[in-house]
Amino acid sequence: MTTRQRRMVFVALIVLCGGGAAxxxxxxxxxxxxxxxxxxxxxxxxxxxxKSFRLGGMVKEGxxxxxxxxxxxxxxxxxxxxxxxxxYTGVLPDLFREGQGVIARGRFVDGAFRAEEVLAKHDExxxxxxxxxxxAAEHGGTMPTAKP
Amino acid sequence: xxxxxGHFALILALCMATAQAFFGLAGAQMRHTQWMSAVRPAxxxxxxxxxxxxxxxxxxxxxxxxxxxxxxxxxxxxLPAIYRFTAVWGAHEGSMLLWMLVHVTWSMAxxxxxxxxxxxxxxxxxxxxxxxxxxxxxxxxxxxNPFERLIPAAADGRDLNPxxxxxxxxxxxxxxxxxxxxxxxxxxxxIAALLEGKLDSAWARxxxxxxxxxxxxxxxxxxxxxxxxxxxxxxxGWWFWDPSENAPFMPWLxxxxxxxxxxxxxxxxxxxxxxxxxxxxxxxxxxxGTFIVRSGLLTSVHSFASDPKRGxxxxxxxAICVAxxxxxxxxRAPHFRSDAGFAGASRESFILINxxxxxxxxxxxxxxxxxxxxxxxxxxxxVSVGEPWFDAMILLPAVPLLVLLAIGMRAxxxxxxxxxxxxxxxxxxxxxxxxxILLPAALYGYSSVLTSVGIACGAWxxxxxxxxxxxxxxxxxxxxxxVLGMSIAHLGVAMFVLGVAxxxxxxxDRDITLAPGESAKVGIYxxxxxxxxxxxxxxxxxxxxxxxxxxxGKHIATLHPQKRFYRVQRNVLTEAGILAGWHRHISxxxxxxxxGSGAWSMRLMYRPLLRFVWLGAMFMAFGGxxxxxxxxxxxxxxxADEPLATSTAPVN
Numbered sequence: 001m002t003t004r005q006r007r008m009v010f011v012a013l014i015v016l017c018g019g020g021a022a023x024x025x026x027x028x029x030x031x032x033x034x035x036x037x038x039x040x041x042x043x044x045x046x047x048x049x050x051k052s053f054r055l056g057g058m059v060k061e062g063x064x065x066x067x068x069x070x071x072x073x074x075x076x077x078x079x080x081x082x083x084x085x086x087x088y089t090g091v092l093p094d095l096f097r098e099g100q101g102v103i104a105r106g107r108f109v110d111g112a113f114r115a116e117e118v119l120a121k122h123d124e125x126x127x128x129x130x131x132x133x134x135x136a137a138e139h140g141g142t143m144p145t146a147k148p
Numbered sequence: 149x150x151x152x153x154g155h156f157a158l159i160l161a162l163c164m165a166t167a168q169a170f171f172g173l174a175g176a177q178m179r180h181t182q183w184m185s186a187v188r189p190a191x192x193x194x195x196x197x198x199x200x201x202x203x204x205x206x207x208x209x210x211x212x213x214x215x216x217x218x219x220x221x222x223x224x225x226x227l228p229a230i231y232r233f234t235a236v237w238g239a240h241e242g243s244m245l246l247w248m249l250v251h252v253t254w255s256m257a258x259x260x261x262x263x264x265x266x267x268x269x270x271x272x273x274x275x276x277x278x279x280x281x282x283x284x285x286x287x288x289x290x291x292x293n294p295f296e297r298l299i300p301a302a303a304d305g306r307d308l309n310p311x312x313x314x315x316x317x318x319x320x321x322x323x324x325x326x327x328x329x330x331x332x333x334x335x336x337x338x339i340a341a342l343l344e345g346k347l348d349s350a351w352a353r354x355x356x357x358x359x360x361x362x363x364x365x366x367x368x369x370x371x372x373x374x375x376x377x378x379x380x381x382x383x384x385g386w387w388f389w390d391p392s393e394n395a396p397f398m399p400w401l402x403x404x405x406x407x408x409x410x411x412x413x414x415x416x417x418x419x420x421x422x423x424x425x426x427x428x429x430x431x432x433x434x435x436x437g438t439f440i441v442r443s444g445l446l447t448s449v450h451s452f453a454s455d456p457k458r459g460x461x462x463x464x465x466x467a468i469c470v471a472x473x474x475x476x477x478x479x480r481a482p483h484f485r486s487d488a489g490f491a492g493a494s495r496e497s498f499i500l501i502n503x504x505x506x507x508x509x510x511x512x513x514x515x516x517x518x519x520x521x522x523x524x525x526x527x528x529x530x531v532s533v534g535e536p537w538f539d540a541m542i543l544l545p546a547v548p549l550l551v552l553l554a555i556g557m558r559a560x561x562x563x564x565x566x567x568x569x570x571x572x573x574x575x576x577x578x579x580x581x582x583x584x585i586l587l588p589a590a591l592y593g594y595s596s597v598l599t600s601v602g603i604a605c606g607a608w609x610x611x612x613x614x615x616x617x618x619x620x621x622x623x624x625x626x627x628x629x630x631v632l633g634m635s636i637a638h639l640g641v642a643m644f645v646l647g648v649a650x651x652x653x654x655x656x657d658r659d660i661t662l663a664p665g666e667s668a669k670v671g672i673y674x675x676x677x678x679x680x681x682x683x684x685x686x687x688x689x690x691x692x693x694x695x696x697x698x699x700x701g702k703h704i705a706t707l708h709p710q711k712r713f714y715r716v717q718r719n720v721l722t723e724a725g726i727l728a729g730w731h732r733h734i735s736x737x738x739x740x741x742x743x744g745s746g747a748w749s750m751r752l753m754y755r756p757l758l759r760f761v762w763l764g765a766m767f768m769a770f771g772g773x774x775x776x777x778x779x780x781x782x783x784x785x786x787x788a789d790e791p792l793a794t795s796t797a798p799v800n
Contacts, residue, residue, distance in 0.1 A: 003489060006492070010500075014504065017508075018508075021508065021512075021541075021544050021545075024541070024544065025512070025515070025541055028536075028537050028540050028541060029519075029533070029537060032533065032534045032536045032537035032540075033531050033532075033533060033534070033537070034531060034532050034533075034534055035529055035530070035531050036529065036530035036531065036532065037529075052534075054532060066742065068742070068743055068744070069661060069663075069742050069743060069744075069745060069747050070661060070742075071659055071660070071661055071739075071749050089659070090659040090749075090751075091659050091737070091739030091740070091749045091750070091751050092739065092740065094719070094720040094721060094722055095719060095720065
């Protein structure tokens with residue numbers, strides 16, 4: 001086989017593998033890509049096919065309730081327009097706090113959001129940019145100040 | 149006053165860098181000997197000035213000078229002295245100054261250890277490094293000045309993020325930067341070669357040790373980051389495919405390909421254009437990584453305070469570097485032709501496949517990382533690409549790579565006779581399969597086909613890596629330093645694969661509630677919560693739990709997980725209680741107090757063979773370093789043009 005022919009074989013192999021990888025990747029994308037939603041999004045489109053979402057918003061003041069002596073916790077996530085109750089079983093991250101931004105990964109089940117993972121932020125003044133942008137957009141472009 | 153001195157030193161360094169760039173590039177282009185001889189002094193001067201500037205910033209921190217805006221936002225008078233030092237790179241401005249300091253250190257090293265290189269080439273290399281210095285200095289002075297004053301001065305500082313108040317912060321960023329920034333050296337060499345229009349195996353021999361050392365630092369930096377995340381964040385994870393982890397991982401993958409491609413260029417004068425092209429990308433990806441982390445697009449522990457101006461500057465800088473380099477490549481690459489050939493089965497072809505697979509891996513990580521940003525740029529609903537996608541996709545290039553590694557690392561140049569490897573292949577595959585059956589059967593239980601493949605590959609690669617050194621040693625031959633380095637590095641790969649396969653398949657995580665006196669099971673261990681008490685610290689208040697780990701009634705260890713409340717930033721930090729060991733890690737983190745009975749929510753984590761993940765990576769780094777020590781890289785008398793090596797020389 002000449003060098004040129006060998007090169008063509010290599011190129012063909014690469015295209016084939018690349019195509020295969022791309023197809024596999026796209027399929028994996030579909031299954032693993034998670035959309036970011038706010039409570040308003042979730043409530044206006046409740047049909048979710050049991051898919052995983054990332055719910056973002058603020059933890060509403062006075063709504064964090066832990067069952068005594070158990071790992072079950074309920075809290076409400078709000079985007080200042082709509083509230084969505086969230087249930088979670090497990091240890092909450094350190095910076096999880098009422099009045100702060102939060103992102104919960106989970107599914108919408110029976111009218112409530114069942115979180116599988118809760119991510120709070122690493123700085124007490126931090127609000128995830130996605131959350132801030134959406135809340136600001138729903139309030140005419142400016143962020144409402146958080147209650148003390 | 150000192151602060152202004154630091155600022156001024158940085159401005160002077162910018163001027164010095166401009167001179168270095170001019171003398172280096174114009175001097176080499178016009179063969180102006182006097183200009184070219186001015187380059188090394190310019191490098192030295194720039195180094196002194198940037199070091200001085202950095203020292204002034206350190207001074208401001210040690211003196212608690214809260215009239216400096218950066219000190220006030222990153223430090224605090226209650227901060228222990230060592231962390232006041234590390235706080236210098238605790239946020240964007242100071243870490244950019246550290247970046248620049250690392251860059252001029254590399255420039256200094258290249259200037260010092262290059263006496264045997266032709267003047268034209270080394271002037272161009274240092275000239276390119278000078279251009280990069282100019283870019284960095286402009287970036288700092290125009291958008292990220294750490295010396296800005298705060299008038300009136302703050303009474304006290306905002307304190308360093310508690311997550312960063314840890315000894316690991318002393319080494320992780322410097323190591324990472326040494327790697328990131330060090331990739332500029334092969335980049336500069338590639339640009340220099342393109343400008344010269346000349347590339348021979350001598351060039352490859354000069355670039356290899358620099359690339360290896362930069363790669364070593366990058367490997368160490370990433371490994372430290374993973375290890376630190378594990379014990380600091382306390383939730384048992386050691387790799388999250390977070391954009392800030394992917395940022396150094398992409399240049400790592402590409403520079404691994406570069407290391408191997410350089411071997412071919414040096415040994416056989418092949419892959420010239422490919423190596424040149426490849427050398428452009430680790431540095432470009434480093435810049436991209438820096439952009440991702442500093443531009444404010446990111447939501448992560450690693451995101452610095454955002455300012456669109458900074459993001460735009462870095463993006464522009466990145467665009468200039470990449471576009472400039474690629475244009476130069478497109479213009480000059482046709483000059484570089486190789487005439488030698490190689491068989492379908494040969495070390496060259498194995499390395500070619502290695503490069504292809506590593507590039508695919510880097511592309512996968514790049515796509516997964518950048519996809520959310522692209523979606524956002526087009527104002528589509530925000531998405532994130534989760535860990536499962538990366539975990540699944542990375543297997544596509546990884547599994548073939550590992551299987552072929554065991555065979556390829558011992559293949560001969562130009563034409564490999566695989567029947568010569570029959571013994572080593574038989575032994576390797578047998579041991580691999582045996583271990584893949586034995587480990588699940590005897591120790592961990594069956595998990596999946598993938599686990600078995602991982603274990604088998606790990607063992608097989610280890611056998612392959614050790615085969616040559618051991619058989620040569622047993623026959624009384626010497627083992628060259630380069631081969632030793634290669635064997636150590638590949639052995640590291642084997643350990644890493646084994647560690648990852650076992651720890652990902654057989655880990656156990658439990659979220660539980662425990663009252664004092666109660667115990668729970670994780671893995672094969674029993675964890676008993678004994679009591680809780682106070683444990684104050686220098687700038688925090690803490691409660692500390694006492695937790696006992698037992699196995700079959702036998703006491704294994706006592707752990708002391710803590711929950712800390714940092715007084716200044718008023719936030720909470722979990723310090724996990726960790727039992728580290730060669731064959732497993734156990735980690736206990738306290739969640740929160742659950743009320744009356746004194747019960748606490750806790751997370752218990754069991755991770756078998758986790759240490760091998762990091763140990764393997766460190767072996768890789770060490771192997772790369774050892775290979776760079778080979779004597780042929782330090783030979784002083786070298787002719788600028790050497791005939792291409794085309795013989796089937798013994799594997800070396």
